[in-house]
Amino acid sequence: MSANTKTSRKVARYAVPVAVAGVAAATVAMVPAFANAGGPDLPKVTAQQLIEKIAASDVQELSGTAKISTDLGLPKIAGGLLGGSGVAAGSAAPEDKIAQLANGTHTFRVAADGPDRQKLTFLDGKDEYSLIHNGDDVWGYASQSNEVFHEKNAGAGGHEKTGRRLDASPQQLAEEVLKAAGPTTEVGVGDTAQVAGRDAYQLVLKPKQAGSTVGSVQIAVDAKNGVPLRVQLLSSQGGKPIVDAGFTKVDFTKPSADTFTFTPPKGAKVTEGADGDDKGKGADKEFKALEAFPGLDALTGGAHGKGEVKVLGEGWSTVAQINTGAGKSLKDLEADKNAPKEAKQFLDSLGGKVSGKFGEGRIFSTRLVNALITDDGKVYVGAVTKDQLVKTADSAR
Known part of the structure; x- marks a missing residue:
């Protein structure tokens, strides 16, 4: 694993909704199951080998389109809050936009060039919202209201407490799930699959304990480079996935430098974020x-x-x-x-x-x-x- 990869994993992040980030709460016990037929014909691997493949992946440059669908079965009044009625229309604050991922289906473009440059552009409707991390700066821009959020990324260079990274991609979702899984988890390899036109293995995590609302977590892993391409969180009660997040298109070439360049448009209202520790503690x-x-x-x-x-x-x-x-x-x-x-x-x-x-x-x-x-x-x-x-x-x- 490269030094840059290690650094990026130490950087504090804009988390996806709480329910997604805290899916599994302990470490992994390996089950040497093998991939089944039904998808691309790939060499057989064990769960241990597949996890090692993910850990060994050093891909830090990519661009593409991703989609996340979340069906938490929220009561109407609560779903309205998370779906946007409780968020100021056109708000440029990153927390407001990320919170909306907890409900409904959302499509976004994603680009990354190492731990210091990432960009997410939400494509919901005709009004776009962009969230950009470029070195020391984090920008949020809402085209609907012409509002800009700016924060100095105090964590650039490895300060874990205050650094920002834009974590809404399948890669970060998979990383959070694997980091949280443990001896209460049965891990195996499911059917092979094709995601975003690429051959993939599927790592399957299941609770050993009774009483969980989670039936399984399935992570589609690129067969060539080990990058997680899709994460599905399935309910123990069946039905469609609670969360289904994955690339629809992906390219592992280096994005152009101007992808991460941002200058506030003329006349935009710019709000400066707070420096220092996260004020939302406790x-x-x-x-x-x-x-x-x-x-x-x-x-x-x-x-x-x-x-x-x-x-x-x-x-x-x-x-x-x-x-x-x-x-x-x-x-x-x-x-x-x-x-x-x-x-x-x-x-x-x-x-x-x-x-x-x-x-x-x-x-x-x-x-x-x-x-x-x-x-x-x-x-x-x-x-x-x-x-x-x-x-x-x-x-x-």
Whole structure:
């Protein structure tokens, strides 16, 4: 592995949505399964050999088109937030645009030239949005509003805490999944495939534990150069993939230098990002979506909540227990005749009430992540089924 590759993996990044980045929670136990027939006729490889092929890949230059489809099964009100209704129209802030990847289908052009130059251009609709990392600078440009976001990349040169890298490509998704997988994971090789016109092996990761919402993660790996070309996250309940991210076209030649050059257009509104450490630290980020609803800040404890987090279980069954330090309970909000309608609508979207040794609460449910919000101000969240979540909350009492 080259020094540049090692450096790029140390750089802190703009993550894809939380649910995607935290797919598997422990390391890999190899299963020497072999590739099956059904796709291109390729030499047989073991899972160990395929992972080594990915690790040995030194491809740092590419360009192409990729597509990501996400079907989390979100309630309408929450899906609206992630799908864009909760994001300012035409916003140039990178966090706003990346958050939208958590819902629906999105197409973008991608280009990379080593760890210091990457570019993503979203192609949703006629209005384009570009996110560019070029050396010390990170730029975001929204053509619809003619707004520009600029931030000095304090992490350029290897400062892990503050550096920015644009991680929405299948390569980075696969890297996050493999980095998180472990002894609670069964790893094998599935059918061969063709992705973006290239022959590929498929690495298949499956939970050994019961109770996960994840059925498997399938990573299509370029047979020649070891680059992950597609990542699919499949539900344990079947149906279409929860996440399907992959190249539709890819070229491994060096992009031209001007690909990463950006100058704010005349008349554009330029917003400078904050320098230094990420201001969104701690458990406050976990409750940002809730606090977007008037009246729910009391449930989460707002910016002054305790935010104490305890990890329960391991591997695919990991659940985070979060003590919000809330000033109110769900029951208080339900009984409050003066509570804003948005808060009541959110409660209605959470689904049915549940009870157990932990007390009473409601479960916010998606196809991937379930969250139990209890009446006494605790939140239990994980990529586990509702039954597993309640069982874990009971055992934590």
